[in-house]
Amino acid sequence: MPEGQTLAAQTVAAITRRQALLTLGGAAALSLAGTAPVPAAKRDPKWETAIDRGLKWVAKNQSTQGHWTAGGYPAAMTALAGTALVGSGSTTTQGPYAKHIRKAVDFLLSKLRDNGLIGDPRNDNRYTYGHGFSMLFLSQVLGEEQDEEVREELVNACTKAVEFSVRAQAPTGGWGYVSTKDQPDFDEGSTTITQVQGLRGCRNAGIVVPGEAIEKAKEYIYACRNADGGISYSSRNRGSSRPAITAAALATLYNAGAYDDKHVPQMLEYCKKNLQNLSEGPNSFGHWHYTYLYYAQVMYRQGEKEWAPFRDKLYNKIVGEQTGDGSWTGNIGPIYVTACNLIMLQFDKSYLPIFQR
Numbered sequence: 001m002p003e004g005q006t007l008a009a010q011t012v013a014a015i016t017r018r019q020a021l022l023t024l025g026g027a028a029a030l031s032l033a034g035t036a037p038v039p040a041a042k043r044d045p046k047w048e049t050a051i052d053r054g055l056k057w058v059a060k061n062q063s064t065q066g067h068w069t070a071g072g073y074p075a076a077m078t079a080l081a082g083t084a085l086v087g088s089g090s091t092t093t094q095g096p097y098a099k100h101i102r103k104a105v106d107f108l109l110s111k112l113r114d115n116g117l118i119g120d121p122r123n124d125n126r127y128t129y130g131h132g133f134s135m136l137f138l139s140q141v142l143g144e145e146q147d148e149e150v151r152e153e154l155v156n157a158c159t160k161a162v163e164f165s166v167r168a169q170a171p172t173g174g175w176g177y178v179s180t181k182d183q184p185d186f187d188e189g190s191t192t193i194t195q196v197q198g199l200r201g202c203r204n205a206g207i208v209v210p211g212e213a214i215e216k217a218k219e220y221i222y223a224c225r226n227a228d229g230g231i232s233y234s235s236r237n238r239g240s241s242r243p244a245i246t247a248a249a250l251a252t253l254y255n256a257g258a259y260d261d262k263h264v265p266q267m268l269e270y271c272k273k274n275l276q277n278l279s280e281g282p283n284s285f286g287h288w289h290y291t292y293l294y295y296a297q298v299m300y301r302q303g304e305k306e307w308a309p310f311r312d313k314l315y316n317k318i319v320g321e322q323t324g325d326g327s328w329t330g331n332i333g334p335i336y337v338t339a340c341n342l343i344m345l346q347f348d349k350s351y352l353p354i355f356q357r
Contacts, residue, residue, distance in 0.1 A: 044312075047345060050319040053326035054342045055088055059100045061327075061335065066103030070333025075111055075119040075130025077335050078104050079137040084342035086137070089351050091144040105141055105154070108134050112157050116164030117179075126177040128168065128191045135161045135198030139205040140352055158207045165195050166213045172235045173220030188234045189224060189245035192217060193252050193294070200255040201354045214256055221249045222263050229266035230274075243274040244287050247295035254301050255354060271295060276310070278317055289330060289340040296344045301357055307348070315345060 058081050062068060067078040082104035090097035092105060111118050111134075118134040119127040138158055145151040168179035174187030175195045196217045203209040224231045230241020231249045250267050258264060275295045292314065299310045318341050322328055330337040347355055 043348075044315070046319055047315050050322050051088070051342060051345050053322065054328070054338055054345075055085065055097065057326035058084060058335070058338060058342070059097055062100050062103065066105075066107035068335045068339075070336050073124060073126070073130055075108060075124070075127070076133045077333075077339070078107055079130065079133035080339040080343070081335055082108075082137045083133070083140060083352065084339040084346070086140050086144075087343055087346040087349065087352050089349065091146075092141060092150070093146055101141065105138065105150075108138060109153060109157055112160065116160035116162075116167075118157070118161055121178065121182070126191070128175050128177055128179070129194055131161065131165065131168075132191065132194030132198040135165065135195075136201045136354060139198070139201035139207070140354060142205040142207075143353060155207065158202045158205065162199060162202050162207055162209050165199060166210055169195070169213055169216065172223070173216035173218075174224075174235060185236070186234075187220070187236065189221075189231055189242070190248060190290070192220060193245070193248040196252045197255055197354065200252070204353055218253065218256060218258060218261075221253065222261075224249075225263055225267070229263075229270035231267070241270065243271065244291040244294070247271050247275060247291055247298055251294040251297040251301075254298065268298070271298060278313060287331060289337050293340045293344060296347060297355055300347050300355065303357070311348070318345060 058068070062081070067074045068081045069077050071077075082101055085097040085101050085104070088097060089095055090101055092098055092102045108118055111120060113119075117127065117131055118138075119130040121127050124130060135158065138154055138161070142151065142154045142158060145154055164179075165175075168181070169175055170180040170185075170187045172187050174189070174192040176183050176186040176188060177191055180186075196214065199209050199214065203214075220235060221231060223235050224233075224238070224245075226232055226238075226241045228241055229246075230243065231246040232238045232240070233242060233245065246267055250264065250271060253259075253261065253264060253267075275291065278292070296311075296314060300307050318328070322341075326338075327334045328337040328341050343352075343355075346352075350356055
């Protein structure tokens with residue numbers, strides 16, 4: 001947050017910016033998003049049709065309590081689904097999915113525990129996923145929230161969530177499936193990525209995040225790097241490099257502004273070698289949508305020259321796999337796959353600050 005700017009002022013600026021993006025689109029929208037003006041990216045009408053059908057399916061399948069779930073992960077699925085809806089341009093007060101986003105926010109806020117965890121450790125043995133995705137979603141909503149009372153509630157929730165995440169960080173700088181207090185001596189890459197991106201989203205929204213936590217996480221990622229540039233599963237369980245975790249780590253480093261760190265070029269080269277053709281290689285472990293949710297972020301950050309041809313190939317593949325009811329199916333469950341695909345399909349609409357160039 002710029003020095004001397006209050007959270008309220010930042011929120012007003014974000015609202016103005018979103019309204020402008022909705023109105024202008026194209027090169028002017030990209031300029032407002034903080035990038036140099038470029039010709040408006042040509043989007044295939046069938047992509048928009050697929051997005052519309054997918055968003056309607058997500059909205060239709062929200063529970064009356066405001067959540068979605070798959071695999072027993074209501075916090076994680078609700079946060080991902082909510083992020084997909086926010087990516088369309090709707091907010092808690094404006095747009096066709098305003099009421100659905102509001103219900104998702106209310107559900108996650110109802111899951112905020114006294115210690116700052118968003119989720120229920122009694123029913124979720126991998127609760128850091130839900131906590132991280134929830135921080136990300138709520139931080140994206142916060143910048144657009146116009147209601148002062150709700151905004152204060154979001155600030156409080158994000159602040160407590162950040163404090164919990166920092167306490168949950170392992171001494172290695174990574175995170176495990178649960179807090180290091182609940183499971184000492186364990187860390188792994190995918191939950192670490194989820195935490196760091198959630199923390200960055202909160203920091204971008206004006207929430208205080210200790211810089212030390214981010215730096216420790218960056219060093220953790222570098223400590224897991226293999227000679228081929230890829231990232232292994234864990235600092236304690238080293239093995240072959242995993243394209244999915246490498247792509248996620250690289251996307252998170254970009255979020256942290258680490259474009260010029262000495263390890264980044266080799267990580268990018270590894271990702272391009274293993275992921276550019278959209279295949280599901282032997283080290284993907286069936287997590288194609290997780291992999292490309294993050295690798296698409298990496299490619300989007302490379303600029304239009306590299307992003308456009310990759311986007312066309314990626315989007316055409318995704319659209320070709322949509323089912324008749326508007327959802328997508330795959331590992332974990334339809335709400336997970338559908339949310340991931342919708343987030344990817346809407347990257348260059350520029351409504352989600354965390355994914356902007």
